[in-house]
Amino acid sequence: MAWLTRFANLLRGRRVDEEIERELKFHLEEKREALEASGMSPKDARRAAAVRFGNYTLQKGRTREMDIAGWVEAGIGDARYGLRQLRLNPGFASVAIVTLALGIGANTAIFQVINAIRLRPLPVRRPSELVMVDRMPHFMTAGNYRSRNSAFTYAQYRAVEGSARAFSGVLAFGTTRFNLNAGGEAKYAAGLHVSPNFLSVLGVAPMMGADFGAAYERPDCGGGAAIVSYAFWQREMGGDPKAIGRTIRLDGRPTPVIGVAPPDFTGLEPERRFDVAVPLCEDNLYAADGKGAMFYRDTWWLTLVGRLRPGWTIERAKTEMGQISPQVFRETMSERYPADVAKAYLKNRFTLAEAGAGISPLRREYGDPLWILLGISGLVLLIACANLANLLLARAGAREREIGVRLAIGASRARVAGQMLVESLLVAAAGAMAGAALAQGISRAMASFLGTEDDPLALRLGLDWRVFAFTSVLGLGACVLFGLAPALRASGFAPVGALRAGGRGTAGGREQNRLRKALVVSQAALSVVLLAGGLLFGRSLWKLLGTPTGIQSKGLMVAIVDAGMAQWSDERKQTEFNELGAGLAVAPGVEAAAGVMFAPFSGSGWNDQARGDGMGGELKETWFNAAGPGYFAVTATPLIAGRDFERGDRAGAPRVAIVNRKFAEDIFGGANPLGRTFRTQAWAGEPEKVYRIVGLVENTKYGGLREKFRPIAWVPLAQRDKGNVGDGVSVMLRVRGPMGPAMEGVKKALERVSPALSVEFRVVDVQIGRTVTRERLMANLSGGFAVLAAVLSTLGIYGLMSYTVARRRNEIGVRMALGADRARVVALVAREAGVLVAAGVVLGLAGALALSRYAESLLYGLKPNDPLTMAMAAALVVGAGLAATVAPARRAARLDPSEALRQE
């Protein structure tokens, strides 16, 4: 274990020194005495002893090296020296560290988000055993739909749980929200409906209180019980140690709390935290029809997660799921499906997906964009490294003398290069640390950007070993990238030249200059790639925001009214909801109002199969909505022909519909649809519904800006089926002036209708903005990175050109003395810069064209090789290059030839 003691001795260097000193001194003393005893004079004896001993300092040093790991000690020395160098050069040090911190911070932040939604395992027992039941492609889900994730019916859950041998347990959960307030403005808690084995399958024990037991397995459990999250317990119950048994109000219903989950468990979705979990069997308590989702075999609401039995791989389990699928779907089919729907249903197949890192809708939507952003920020880091390498090369040039002296007095080249690398390492370490700190802010800003006020994302962005490893590798990689070449270069030149010429025109100069030029070319190329990316995403977003929505969204607001706690009968709900539009139209601040079932861009929807009478029997996928009288006047959607909804379109009157242009094209082949009828597919045993078209409106977007116009049919709110009325309605409000007073007016008006009504407001422009969050994220971040890249590259070109002009002072002086005018001098400098930038632009365009196809799926209205975008990117880099050259070129042109020559 020699190396171990050697390292240990590092810590007691001085004691080791003293001990060696004593040992050697003892030897000299003994020798001297022996010699004196043999008759020498004391003086001669001392000298003779020293002569016989040899070179005392050398032997002492060599003895010491045997005891102490010398290279480490040298490294510490280098680090001290490096620190001193950096302190002497605060400008260089701070530029270098800030540049690196930006590069590393951006990368780390994006990695943290990826880590949180994709890599980080859930805080549950053996997360790698968890798998999620997923759908094979072409999975058919006719019926009602109410969940964020890939959802299944309760009957399917029971069948999978009963027949799959792959799992030691299968849990199910559905997402919902509970209103904690009893009226007025709603205050929502994130809710889960969970199978009673939810926590036990995950291997999570309640921190306080009890888990749901077998009593909650029965469909009629009814009693009411909730397990709340730690955060909810802290926030809403004040961390009460006697919280167990206290009741909370969920949608107005008092529910006893039976348990509190442990602090680190926030549910199975990594980007969300649950507040309250209630058993599946309680769903019927909140259902308008008293039956709830468990009852229906065509209500899709549950996510299924199983724990693989020991010894089962996910592949083996997938095979089994495929095998049991036909039987499961036969057994669980809704009796309401007509024949063709039933046929499609029976073709459904299950598959499995890993769920150890949780179930994340965000992962599906942002998986690719985040990797692309990581790639982009990686390129920014490369540019930053190129800049630093250039700076270091310039410094190495300035330090040629110092290094020459060190080489001349016997330092080895490896030692000099090592010393330079240690300096780079210090800069890299400082940059990585600052970057990691910066990343905490950036990643949190990204998370809040991706979430919304009423649906905030709760990503676990903390530092774990993955983030730490990522940042360290980044820092080290950067150090090697920017530090290695200058270090090798610095130790590679002849000391004689450096000492002789005083730092000018040395042997290494030309080669070093070539390296610096190559760095600038690659910076320009990378900038073109990044600018092209930023422009593609930016222009995509611009186009997207400019697409017609079919409504005048400015000044539009939606009031989402919930009557779940008003205890109204179905008939009362129907009448009240029909009247609400007219009632709110007279509220202060409101210009016009109309009820609507699904406000546009709300994320909810209703689709069905329809066919036009007289157009053959083919059913076509169609989107539906329901609206009150005057709806199209409120949204300012142009009415092409026919009429808006009126008060006369009431229940019992013949069914009417207003359709959009796309509907007329799809269902009636573009013919005038006014007065014609269409019918929708009926459930088994029910008659088909027939609608007469009374109006034709311009196309409008249904769920988001990106979508193509869909065929839409609107029916009057008042003519909806009783089962389709639900607990609430939205009211579209055209607001005069600011939104705030209008909200107050609407709240007061609703209170007069019933104090048990609760309401939420949405500004339509904001809603529209949210449908393009992903595009906005890409545009903002890639644009920001592109600007950063351009600035860094401009600095790089400026640095190189300034250096070149300084180096060519004499040559320029001679040229001017021989008659070159200023314009020629400027051209001389500009030509040199132009060649570099042109080379960079050509390389960059090639790179951009090769890489941009990876972004194709994220673009809107643009091809990835869009020529205008490419030209803009190239022009911007050329412009940046010109801007960077102006100052050095003018400096060259202002040179006084006589002075420049005198210095020779």
Added chain:
Amino acid sequence: MGKNKNDILQGTLTLLVLRVLEARGALHGYALTGLIQEASAELLRVEEGSLYPALHRMEQEGWLESSWDMTERRRQAKFYRITEKGRRQLEEEKESWERLTKGVARVMKFA
């Protein structure tokens, strides 16, 4: 780390130190010098000080162990002893030394 210009000399020095310590028990550096000089007239004439890096290296290798103790003349000195590992090393070095001298002797005879 300093390179030794005479590896054979260095190897011989190790062998001698181990051999002497094996025969005489604990000794301090100065005593060792005397004994080695007795045994070989020339080896340490060069520089007595070069014994010490060798001793410290051998201690790091685990062939020797050391402790501070009193000499007969009541002085503090660092005493070295051979360890079990050192004895094994000595056997090895002895063998290779014998091989070497035999080889050299044969060359001298037949050349």
